[in-house]
Amino acid sequence: MWGVAGLLAAVSQTLTDRFSVVVVGGEIAGFTRAASGHCYFSLKDADGQAASLRCAMFRRAAALLDFSPGEGVLVEVRGRVAVYEPRGELQFVVEAMRRAGAGTLYEQFLKLRARLAAEGLFDAQAKRPLPPHPQRIGVITSSAGAALHDVLTALARRAPQVEVVVYPSPVQGVEAPPALVRALQTANERAEVDVLLLVRGGGSLEDLWAFNDERVVRAVATSGLPVVCGVGHETDVTLCDLAADLRAPTPTAAAELAAPARDALLSQLASLERALALRLDHRLQSLAQRLDRLALRLSRPSDLIARQQRLLGLLAQRAAAAPRRRVELQAQRLAHLAQRLDRAEREVVLRQRSRLDALQARLQALDPHHVLARGYAWLDDGQGGAITSITALAPGREVRTVLADGSADMQVLRVRPLPQG
Secondary structure: OOOOHHHHHHHHHHHHHOOOOOOEEEEEEEEEOOOOOOOOEEEEOOOOOOEEEEEEHHHHHOOOOOOOOOOOOOEEEEOOOOOEOOOOOEEEEEEEEEEEEEOOOHHHHHHHHHHHHHOOOOOHOOOOOOOOOOEEEEEEHHHHHHHHHHHHHHHHOOOOEEEEEEEEEEOOOOOOOHHHHHHHHHHHOOOOEEEEEEEOOOOOOOOOOOOOOOHHHHHOOOOOOOEEEEEEEOOOOHHHHHHHEEEOOOOOHHHHHHOOHHHHHHHHHHHHHHHHHHHHHHHHHHHHHHHHHHHHOOOOOOHHHHHHHHHHHHHHHHHHHHHHHHHHHHHHHHHHHHHHHHHHHHHHHHHHHHHHHHHHHHHHHHHHHHHHHHHOOEEEEOOOOOOOOOOOOOOOOOEEEOOOOEEEEEOOOOOOOOOOO
16 A cells, blocks of 8 residues: 555656656746745646646746746746645646747737727826715725725725725636626716726736726726726736726725825815914904904094084085186186287288288289380280281281380381391
């Protein structure tokens, strides 16, 4: 009869003899690096078959890696098959590893991200601001998960005044995507919260795949309520993170981003209260001083009556003197206008007389009799028409000659033209 340890030792030796050193290709899942430097992960079948191999890579071999292994990375590992006797599990001890390309899930992630980004589902312009003071916060996650506990704890500590409405949904497995979509639709139909938190704890790329499902991503992008996505750990990034209005590195951070701290709000309210009290006190003091001044004025009404009487007396004096003063001013104005009118008349007469004298002198200068008095004569044709050229004369023609003191009838004996110079 075999003992358990003996059987496991025999199986391990058989595997070692049968598979001394082998090379296996697959996709990394659940990669962790311990504080000791050892690395532990599972190697999944690259073709999508339901097969998984537990792997261990000790610190000496891990120190020789030239890249950082991660979720979904397709690798080729060289090592030996062994049995981990404390748990009776088959494991592969990795002695060397090299990158072989991105895994199947990761390739799907990249292709879907590129297609949805081209449609504008991740545009920064479409992101909405979160309500500054939410009264109710909706949480979409598994009711049995640690993420819900983290969110409730953070809200109870940070903002106990905020009510929480939980929309339970699976967050892993085949049934998770449609359930998450229904939870988002339910929250939007009820419209009973101000903001939604879509959260779950960390895991491998396969564990978080529901948050990369196209149906869930589109439901997040089209939600009428602002969505904060806090899925996995700080290094995990899902497509729902890109489609949400705000990405949080963890579920706890999602709760802290969605609800302002009550202590900070109370401090702000206290500051506003002090400022309001100071302004109110300043206003009351100003009104009190004004009231005192008005009271002083009302305490001596005789002074006010005396001022009004003096004002009325002054106005009466001005009213009595106003007509007389107006008459005096009008009389002075009329006398001034009369003087101006008299001067204007004399100036007009002088100007007209000077103009007449000038016109008379010009007229006398043009009088033809003055010209005739200087010895000139004027010939006309007997009908009053002037003869100015010898072409109008001929021997024997009778003409009339006008002189300064009379006229004479004459006959032309001969016409002599002036010699041409």
